Amino acid sequence: MAGKDSDGVVNRIAVLRADRGVSRRQLAEALGVHYQTIGYLERGEYAPSLNLALRIAAFFEVPVESVFSLAPFPPLR
Template sequence: MSAELHNRLSVFRAERGMSRRELAEAVGVNPQTIGFLERGEYGPSLVLALRLARVFSVPVEALFALEPFPALGDQLARLSKES
């Protein structure tokens, strides 16, 4: 059973102002690998996923999920209703 892996790598990378090359150097892969990951064309090994999470100081679940991430606008709307 194959599952699609969703990710927020490009969001975290953009938020930190990192290029694909900078992120690739930080985790020891080719910049093309970061592009493949961001486009969902490649699923990372557990070691690579943990390295990526460490770069952004977040749990691996903040970067990767088996279910699509909710749209950012939806999350912000829900948060504003809760406060």
């Protein structure tokens, strides 16, 4: 399930983490944020800054549009 924040931004952070076998703590350490921040992002309780959104995309080596969207993502096959 994709996280969705109050501004209508959805994300695939949890899906990308699971796909790559990365824990919330590992991702947080790589990004220089608290591990709870990753949980807030995944649940849509917090919208990342542009800087953080770009760093997340860079970590997963995907375009930012593959992580964040204003519309629901189609199901992954």
